[in-house]
Amino acid sequence: MAGEENVKEELRSQDASSNLSQHEAAGHPHSWSLEMLLHRLRTDHTKQDDKFANLLDAVGEFGTFQRRLVALTFIPSIMSAFFMFAGYFVFTAQKPYCNTSWILAVGPNLSEAEQLNLTIPRGPNGNFLMCLMYLPVPWNLDSIIHFGLNDTDKCQDGWIYPDAKKRSLINEFDLVCDAETKKDTAHIMFMAGILIGSLIFGLITDKMGRYPAILLSLLGLIIFGFGTAFVNSFHLYLLFRFGISQSVVGYSISSISLATEWLVGKHRAHAIILEHCFFAVGAMLLTGIAYSLPHWRLLFLVGGALAVPLISYIWILPESPRWLMMKGKVKEAKQMLCYAASVNKKTIPSNLLDEVQLPRKKVTQASVLDFCKNRQLCKVILVMSCVWFTVSYTYFTLSLRMRELGVSVHFRHVVPSMMEVSARLCCIFLLQQIGRKWSLAVTLLQTIIWCLLLLFLPEGLKSMTILVLTLGEFSLAATVTVFFLYTAELLPTVLRATGLGLVFLASATGAILSLTIINQTPSFLPIFLCCVLAIVAFSLSFLLPETRDQPLFDSLDHSPQMRNKVKDMTPEDTSSDDMSSDDMSEEAAKNVILNAQILRLFPYPVSKPA
Template sequence: MAGEGNFKEELRSQDASRNLNQHETAGHPHSRSLEMLLHRLRAVHTKQDDKFANLLDAVGEFGTFQQRLVALTFIPSIMSAFFMFADHFVFTAQKPYCNTSWILAVGPHLSEAQQLNLTIPQAPNGSFLTCLMYLPVPWNLDSIIQFGLNDTDTCQDGWIYPAAKKRSLINEFDLVCGMETKKDTAQIMFMAGLLIGSLIFGLITDKMGRYPAILLSLLGLILFGFGTAFVNSFHLYLLFRFGISQSVVGYAISSISLATEWLVGEHRTHAIILEHCLFAVGSMLLTGIAYSLPHWRLLFLVGGVLAIPLISYVWILPESPRWLMMKGKVKEAKQVLCYAASVNKKTIPSNLLDELQLPRKKVTRASVLDFCKNRQLCKVTLVMSCVWFTISYTYFTLSLRMRELGMSVHFRHMVPSIMEVPARLCCIFILQQIGRKWSLAVTLLQAIIWCLLLLFLPEELKSVTIWVLTLGEFSLAATVTVFFLYTAELLPTVLRATGLGLVSLASAAGAILSLTIISQTPSLLPIFLCCVLAIVAFSLSSLLPETRDQPLSDSLDHSSQMSFQKDVALDLSSDGSFRNKVKDMTTEDTSSDDMSEEAAKNVILNAQILRLDPYPVSNPALKQFNKEEANSQAP
């Protein structure tokens, strides 16, 4: 009712200034009332969504509870990066030779060099061939030395790796001599896990809650990460990597959803940026540990041991109160909020807690089909999917391009990881200054510039190319940070995790496409596609609304309201068509069984405003409405 009173005060002030602005208003008889209608719609909706923000303010915007929540949810990001990029360090290149130990039966005292010289064919340049051997003969050693061996064949008894300094998957499972493609199979299997896990964990997080989804993904990290150290076949290794990838993407979706719904304003921005900085720290930690360990199994053992303490999250991690409210669990939501307030040494006013009531619209029925039915939600999902596809494709293309230049695996990971930290921290400034929408556009524009430079750089300038590739990854790191924050704020609570899962499908698809194109096409074509995709994503990002300083949407109604307000703004100059549109919407909305009493009153009020003459307050219908409102508020 206070909102209705404020609106009538605005109408009375308009009446007082009508004579001063008569000339201006005469040219646009309905513009001022329509602008007030837009302001009215935004104010009512913001006030409705800010009820939960007011509760979080009472709990404490960023007290001890929120600080602990950020630490609990984002520290595991270190382990996510550790397991996600471990593949790059367990396929250390090894030079193989056929196992010709059969000659030791006739010459047990032969040195390794003598054994290779007698049993391995040589290339014209004098180097030993890696995949051929001389067939065994029933001769004594002197005969073999005198006459030599002539018949060659492929390796019969496996391979040896004389120059190997580390034990890797290459010499563990003999991924050589035609088996090298299995390395790409491992990457594709990991991407397939990301693709499937995005959909599965998106649905789990929205259906079962953020808390169980986080626990399930952490359990997967521990079991599959630790268990990888004990696999006895390459196929089993692929299976465990498939499980790890699902856990990694599941944790990313569920943790960002939980943090987004517990934090407000700039604290949400800082927390998500911190998570991504810790992800880069995890990549640096992995590089350092992998460099010092002599065996690939030890790498997964160390990672599994570091992940075991995450089991304690079963007892200390909270659930999202927003999600609880949307599922009708009011009592549980109040308990979680009161606990958070007690940790922050705050007291929530009873009137704020009393405002937590079951939503009249049955939001628990929201499903993945709503991404097709809801126009605004569909647009957001498609645009963000295109952006995430572009980011993923471009990032992997630049990374694989760096590998083609002959850079060591440790350089390819350590240097970009170090640069990612300041790249993500820079997002704090640009997000505060220009908002989410333009921050995404700026970071995408930077990626376009670096990709265009790569197209025109000559191959002889190897050092310059490496720097441009590094700066391209720098820009993409900032883009990823902005993307996750922006997407989480655009999606409603009831389908936030599912939406993040759907756009993550596009990420996996972009990575798989990059791996496929790089292996089958010239080097310039993948970079050219990066430019084209980045330009398309840059253009589509302009279609998205800004979310800075806006309340989080909890239900699907928010998307419809945003779409309606946009249509109103576009039609301010057309009186008749706009009036018909709102009239049709009034008829449609008032017939809805799920519409609240306050919403119905607003629709009626909006319809009456649109029928006003050039001087709104003189309209008898509105006077009668004001009179009835005054009588209803009288004691």
Template sequence: LEEEDNFRGDLRTHALRKVSQQEGSCPTGSQSLEKLRRLRALDSKQDDKLANVLDAVGEFGTFQRRLVALTFIPNMLSAFFLYADYFVFTHQTPYCNTSWILAVGPNLSEAEQLNLTLPRARNGSFQTCLMYLPVSWDLNSIITFGLNYTEICQDGWIYPDSKTRSLVNEFDLVCGNEPSKEMVHTINLAGILSGSLIFGSISDRFGRYPAVLLSLLGMAIFGFGTAFVGSFRQYLFFRFMVSQAVVGYVISSVSLVMEWLVGEHRAHAIILEHCFFAVGHLAVSGFAYGIPHWRLLFLVGGMPMLPFVSYIWIVQESPRWLMMKGKVEEAKKALCYAADMNKTLIPPSLLKELHPLGKKLTKASILDFYNNKHLFKVVMAMGCVWFTVSYTYFSMNRKMKQFGMNVYFGQVILGIMDVPARLCYIFFLEQIGRKWSLTLTLTQATIISFILLFLPQELKSTMVVVLVLGQFTLASTVTVFFIYTAELLPTVLRSTGLGMVSLSWAAGAILSLTIFSQISSQLPIFLCCICSILALCFTSLVPETQDQPLYDSLHHLSRSRDLSPMKTGEEESLSDDASDEGLENTAPDDPPLILDPYDLSDAAPEKPYDMEEPSLDS
């Protein structure tokens, strides 16, 4: 291994020296850059030996298909639990409980009871939060003289016009007891915020598989258990815990799937997962419309999690994470299990190339997001993008509610739009890459925000159409964001990085809810435009990841930066700064080539090194 590193270092040095000598005779630098691309491909291929083993296992065989399929149901239920709050706070018309009059008039109908005991408003309707004081008269006296003195409800409320059982009439959240919608959303967002940090750390420290299992247990216990809460405070606590579990599952499952798959199969798997998330969004809308009781809604949503927790035991741990922890034999067993299921055979020479990395290479902490320049750029850039998506999504959602759209119809429309929004970006991800796909979606979001800013409020139908298009764009942005961010982060800090970036989602949502609750002008939409422009600027700081290997350690990450080619318009040149900032932000357009270094006669070192042939051919 040490000789391989020395060989690559000498090979790179000679190549750079030779390119510098040829600058005068080759103004365009195309030959020099082609050699650098070959060197970069060789170095990346040798560093990512695990990718060669995964190729031998099978790019998308039975094992990988089953792994991706196992993520579908939890993703559906994640959406089910996240969007349930929209349907369990349905409006109810309350009236004071005046059953005291039944003691003197047991044969009174409900209409007669309300007519005798409730005061009326000026429009003739019964007042909802007032009642006449009880008296010790007989029924005839009450009918003859009537009741005159009112007070607030003393014995609770009744809901005679209600056809469904919601949290409102279950816990009497009326007449001054109404919870703030911002407060309920903030509880959920606080769960997302804390869950991002907790489960991101668990996934990187203890493994993807334990984090997935723990999050599934959380959704089963607190999602299913919500149906049995005895107070509204207990309901908020269970919602807080299930939000933690949902974001934990999203982070850990994305890391697990990305590290088991290779090439474009990673993007396809994440897109399918998000499509099933949209299906779950549609499912909760349909179930909430057809199920008349909120407790039954959570029973239906949580019940599938109970058997699924036991079914998840067949999932294998990420071999990349096992390698980073020095558990090479466990990684080999997991790979052989996958190959056996795919009915393929891994060449023994490939397995022999898997060696544990040193502790210095695998050592990493959350402080590396500040100390490492590349990680700092990734977290800053993608955090800004995630903040923009969150703030814009919630702002458009609140804007749509201002037009009086039915909650069921609005959620169904958004769920239906999410699926084609995500599927259509399969083409863009393959053709123009991750970076330009994200740039495209952010550009669309910026244009839509500007249209909303200048569109007259009187054109309600046009405004609703533009808002729906905005939600369509944001759905595709979410999918591209997860794929791109997971590929930018190294294995040793992938889940922690996703968790840190997810903090900005909660920040954007809280800011949107706060601004809309206090400001009714166009300022929230104007901020959407500003945030989208800033996100576009930050996106330019991170490099392309299409057709590039996943990096496992900070050491591999820094070495890959040193080999990135630099483009400067029509003229391309190399300098002593080639390994620094300019090289970090670019990636080759050509797919990596597998090349024998001895074919580069111009850049070969004078003293050959004895290397094993299988490692070069791989």
């Protein structure tokens, strides 16, 4: 073999004794160099396992086409955050009083203060009661002033909002007194939409493709987002929020699937991190716009207008070639790859393009039931569902706790969003240095620490509590980013979106449970549950395999346990018998020979890489 002789000649030309003395002087004879070499060998081996990664390398690892694809995720991410959090800004706090305009019939010249003083009872603290009024009487104004009114009842003719500076859902649909709980109903309805949408869009994305699922979710954002500005009842508002939440979760699932399958290596992680950073930017943009607008309907009109350009994605968004290949659409997959290569000004070698063949087994029949049949996938879904439930429950609990402390809605979104951008950018370093598994563990450990601090902080330290709450949201933002990347890499192409949809179910459940518990239990219990859940999620995260520098697997018969065999490969595992295998490639043979030669040069025990 020509490659074999080249490797031998290159190794003979090296000064073995010089290398040996250098490593001995370092105190760790040649173990470091072998670890570096084995890392390269493992990386090369994974590329052999993932032939599609070789195709993407030939297309251009991160060329113009891939950069454009990543940029296309920015605007929808901004708009998703805009419509998702807009529901918090339409419930601006208002101080209502019963509408007692009946007294103006007998005293048309009464001032607003005099009207309230005559018709609204006061509480023990001397303030006017917001949900009670004096019943009207057929007296003249002098008699009312002289004798006063005594009989009270609930507000009969609606409410007035004398101190209102903005038009909100509260003063438009009178969501006060007995109807005040409808504000939480709106949040629960939004989470119910995420719950239903995760199932629907998970199935649509895997059955119909990433491209139509993204277009459908963007269309939903435009229709339901813009249409919310024209609702004429609170129940219709709930219906449109339900549609918006389905669109938001649908875009999240389909866009992450598309980015995961088009990008390789560190670029995949960077793309998802940037997408989440722009999600936080969308929350900050929303805060600025909501602060400046006087009417809640204008907020949705502006959002709908900003989302209209997303219609152009019909002509510029690509489909995933991995998904096309697994669905048997080989011709379309090749066309998509060739188009991407032409944009990157690359040429795909014909031998690589010929490797795009129909899958050995029919995978179009993959379904949710396969998660129960495959033990590894079942473990992934259960662990990630636990993690996502914990993250969602903890995030909403911390957010609601901050609201209880009287922090303004604008502060609750601007400051955490700014910190979330930095938290997600920190994930770039974490993911490169310690991988997906340990990054998830580190961010969960940070969450545990902040929750424990909250549990033992005295109630009087308001500023310190707000700081710890903000740091908790900082850690959770990093956890979410690592979680999405890690989950997408653990799932097969044929069920990637369905799996993401299943773990989103846990997210909606955690959010709904948080709203329920924090309103009906003592203040320490929700935070205590955050600590317990975070510890459980932290422990379970170690059950999952590492995916850094590992190939994506496309079908159910491509077992993820094969990754561990590559990961644990050492020089002792290589022998001359390996070279006799018929299916070994020339490059693999080179690696075996190289290991054997190094063992001859360095005849000392070799420590296994961590």
